[in-house]
Amino acid sequence: MFSFFKWFSKDIAIDLGTANTLVYARGKGIVLNEPSVVAIDTHTGKPVAYGHEAKAMLGMTPDQITAVRPLKDGVIADFRITEHLLRYFIRKACNRNFLVRPRIIIAVPFGITEVEKKAVKDSSLSVGACEVTLVLEPMAAAIGAGLPVSEPSGNMIVDIGGGTTEVAVISLAGIVYSRSIRIAGDEMDEAIIQYVKRKYNLLIGLKTAEIIKKTIGSAYPLESEKIVEVRGRDLAGGVPSVMKVSSEEIRDALAETVFAIVDAIRVTLEKTPPELSADIIDRGIILTGGSSLLKNLDYKIKEETGLPVALADDPLTTVALGVGKLLTDTDLLKKIAVE
Numbered sequence: 001m002f003s004f005f006k007w008f009s010k011d012i013a014i015d016l017g018t019a020n021t022l023v024y025a026r027g028k029g030i031v032l033n034e035p036s037v038v039a040i041d042t043h044t045g046k047p048v049a050y051g052h053e054a055k056a057m058l059g060m061t062p063d064q065i066t067a068v069r070p071l072k073d074g075v076i077a078d079f080r081i082t083e084h085l086l087r088y089f090i091r092k093a094c095n096r097n098f099l100v101r102p103r104i105i106i107a108v109p110f111g112i113t114e115v116e117k118k119a120v121k122d123s124s125l126s127v128g129a130c131e132v133t134l135v136l137e138p139m140a141a142a143i144g145a146g147l148p149v150s151e152p153s154g155n156m157i158v159d160i161g162g163g164t165t166e167v168a169v170i171s172l173a174g175i176v177y178s179r180s181i182r183i184a185g186d187e188m189d190e191a192i193i194q195y196v197k198r199k200y201n202l203l204i205g206l207k208t209a210e211i212i213k214k215t216i217g218s219a220y221p222l223e224s225e226k227i228v229e230v231r232g233r234d235l236a237g238g239v240p241s242v243m244k245v246s247s248e249e250i251r252d253a254l255a256e257t258v259f260a261i262v263d264a265i266r267v268t269l270e271k272t273p274p275e276l277s278a279d280i281i282d283r284g285i286i287l288t289g290g291s292s293l294l295k296n297l298d299y300k301i302k303e304e305t306g307l308p309v310a311l312a313d314d315p316l317t318t319v320a321l322g323v324g325k326l327l328t329d330t331d332l333l334k335k336i337a338v339e
């Protein structure tokens, strides 16, 4: 029978991340890439801005508006606002055409609960999807990084995002072992805020901390160390103040977080079946996720594990490319879809 909806349907794949959400449209590639942030009017409870526009409001909003990230530590902290966010992304990807009912594949964190799975599915269906399939982020990341996930060989992928670090060993289209810790980029930003507060009595915002991390943050000594000016509020005098902070200091601030990430990798290696370990010795570890871009983190992991370590081509888009590939590989999608 001729299906009206099928005829109009426009398949999309979504990487629903703690920090960023990306949408991949079939035949087009990545069409949206925006922060997972919603600005809410606290009087009416209604959203007033999404994505880039809402992120620009973080820490700068008047009392009546609050900018929130509905996903925290890799899980859904606020279902209602997550639904608003999904609606925004799905509608925008479909050019706000209400007749379009896409088939959607969504990458979700490995540690997602049954209730959260249902919430993501229900939200997507309620905003117009005709079918929703969930896949796990580490698997999508491995596919996006071009690893031979269906082969009987061990592949290790480490996805270091905003809220979570997920370490997974994949073989025969299954996750053989995975470890997920709620420590990643957000924790690094928080560590920088605490360090600057403790050492300089200077209060800085999350956005400033993230900029410091991206410009001079590192996990291992840099060839040439750097210094940046940091602006914030002096906690003693209560006035705006400027301080100079070095890359060595920021490395100190990040040391604990980096240690936790390395430790998660080490524990996963210890739990990996020996046959697959042998493959990992040959193939090494693939890093992905935005926080894998922390300077010299690959080098640090290589030194600590003694294994070859490589960064995926574009760590911020690997998961989206992986779910995007699944739009046209239904056989693989069937094997890896989560119930």
Ligand SMILES: Nc1ncnc2c1ncn2[C@@H]1O[C@H](COP(=O)(O)OP(=O)(O)OP(=O)(O)O)[C@@H](O)[C@H]1O
Residues within 6 Å of the ligand: 016, 017, 018, 019, 020, 021, 073, 074, 109, 159, 160, 161, 162, 163, 164, 165, 184, 185, 186, 210, 213, 214, 217, 288, 289, 290, 291, 292, 293, 294, 295, 315, 316
């Ligand atoms: N050059 C960089 N150096 C260090 N960190 C970076 C860099 N670029 C981006 N990041 C960090 O990467 C994180 C976002 O990564 P990504 O978009 O992969 O996360 P996500 O998929 O939204 O999160 P999750 O996987 O936890 O759900 C942020 O914490 C951001 O600050």
